[in-house]
Amino acid sequence: MASTYIAERDICNDEPGYIEYAKRWMHGHAERVEALDDSKTPIVAIAWLPRIFEQVKNKQVKYNDWGRSDQEAGRYLMILFTMVTAIYIFFWSRKLLGERWCLLPVALFLFDPLVLAHSGIIGSDMASAAVCTAAFFHLWQYLLYNKQKDILLLSLLMGIACITKQNLILLLFIMPLIGFCNHLLQHGTTTFFSKKNILTACFSALIVWLVINASFYFQGSFDSLSSYHFASSTFINLQQDATFFSGMPLLLPEPFIKGFDMIQYHAQIGGGQPLSTYNGVFVWGQENMHHGFWYYYFAVGILKMQLPIILISLEGFIKLMHHVFFKRSWLKLELIILLLPILIFGTVLSFFNPFQIGIRHIIFLLPCLYILIGMFIKHLSISKNKKITLLSVLAIWQFVSIAAFYNNYMAYTNELALNKTNILRWISDSSIDYGQNNSFIQKYIQQHEDFRAADAVPSKGKFAVRALNVLHVNKAEPDKFGWLRNYQPYGNYKGTIWLYDIKELTNKQ
Known part of the structure; x- marks a missing residue:
């Protein structure tokens, strides 16, 4: 479905910036030179594979369409990130839910309008979903079975996540926190800082460091803090205040650090300015050029998420609160590892994110949500026939709701948005119109x-x-x-x- 959608839409707003940065990166130039390079990532370089293969076969091939054909061909490669995510959801769900229920989270993910809309877009959103889902899966495997291959894969994935989307640097905090919570449940705090755990953490940190630096060709990795020319007041003040460290190498590549500086600078400028890289934050008729709204993702999600998913999530949340306050039987590794990222990222993106310019920024949390929904439905205290009826209603509702937006999934809104014409007065950003x-x-x-x-x-x-x-x-x-x-x-x-x-x-x- 996503592949048929690719041919039906225009090049979206951010795609040229992503693919052009990836082209420069493949030529060994990882530096961020354009304003829109602030959040771009090397991971989308796979979008250039069709052109590379074509160039190998025919070195004389040239196009005069300003790169449009390359972008359209590259979109099909981006579907790989969706496929990888679905595969990890399947294997994880099979271990958690069993053979009978493992396909439910996969189906919910693959037929989500957000996923259908963004699977064929050259950008970092679906790549973030793939990397995060794989990382959480291997963390779960490591905490259960203590296999070294899982900590190696987890470390590689955390490094890739850090260069895929800047807010995913939070994984460097979330992953140890999940490990600590799991250890606390099983052994208490006494042995968490054991020699083995410390060595494992150091090994993991080394892998993450190598991945980040290698991804940017170690460009400026050993430059000192004083050698940087920052744009944002935050980084300039840090540079001026940290005089003790000014001569020390930062040990991180210059494009990696520069990306955070540029993001901070654009937040400082605010939206809608000549030098801005975004229009501001618009939701429910309100607008803000310098800050987000704490309720942004709730306000947009209530109209963009499928209504059955909203209802099931609400019921599941009520059940979870019941277990927390009355039964106290919710403290399991799988719940911690699926819930904690949603809670932490949800809080950070809602309260500390000035770039609330699309619900696509939370796509990477959908796999965790859908696995949780699968667990909730499986363990419902109702008969088998009632579960079959529930799933049938869910499937039909989903199909009818999505079919109304066939090949126009980006503009999808659920049944709560009664007036489809005026919905853009409520959601005036890439959640509906991404230039497609x-x-x-x-x-x-x-x-x-x-x-x-x-x-x-x-x-x-x-x-x-x-x-x-x-x-x-x-x-x-x-x-x-x-x-x-x-x-x-x-x-x-x-x-x-x-x-x-x-x-x-x-x-x-």
Whole structure:
């Protein structure tokens, strides 16, 4: 389904930045030179494999389409991250749930509209899901069976996670915390800091360090703090205050550190500015150019997540609270390892994240959620027939809900969003419109001769226009279509394009 969707949509907003950075990286230039390089990752270099193979077969091949064909071909390789994630969900679920139930979390993941929408996009979101799911699985394996291959794979994956998405550096805190919680349950605190555990932690830290440095070719890995030219006030102040360490090598590659500095600088500037890399945070009619909203992911998720998943998650949360406060039988390794990342990342992204520009940022937590849902449904205290009925209703509901957005999964909203046209007034970011339908305005006009593109001059007629342009989400651009905000669109096309039929101009024009 994701592969058929690839051919139906435009190149999305961030894809050119990702693939261009990956191209420079493959040529040995890992430095971050453009503003949009702040969050880019080498891991998407696999998107260039089709072009590399083609170039090997025919060295003379050239395209004059500004890289569009390379991006479209590279999208199919990005599906590999979804496949890897699904495979890990399957093997983990089979061990936790058994043969009969192991496919449920896999199906929930693969048929999630968010996953369908982003599986074929050149970016770091699905890569984050693959790396995190694999890392949590091997941590679980290591804590259960104490095999060295699992700690090696876990360490490699944590290093890859750190260069895939910057907020995944939290894994360096979360993984030891999970290990500590598990040890606390089984042995108490007395032996946690044993010689074996300390040596294991040092070995793991060394692997993570090597992966991070090798990923950026050890570029500037031994530069001192004083040699850096930072942009953000946070890093500049750190450089000025830490004079004792100023001459010491940081032991991390310059592009890795520079990425955090650039992110902090862009947060400092705020959204909607000429030098900004994002438009600001918009949710439920509210906007903020410098900070996020603590309820952002809840507010967007309540309209973007499938309603059956929301209801089951709510019921599961109630059951969990019951076990916590009354039965105290919830403290199991699998629950800790699945719940703790959701709680910690959910808290950090909600309260300390100024870049709340799309629900895609929590895709990497979906595997944990769906395995938890599988565990919850399996252990429901109801008869087998009732479970079959529940799963049948869930499957039919999911199918009907998703089918309504066939090949337009990015714009998916659930049944709580009754007015699909005005939903962009509530969710005005990449959660609905990631630039995937921009060319469809012209296609719609070609198919409907009575429509035309709107312009800055108020006029009568029928218009098709990108909704985010009417709402003036990008404050750094002129407000060309502000006059259309005096009118209500009568419909939409593909969820992101508003349709107007203006018969009379208002007195406000």
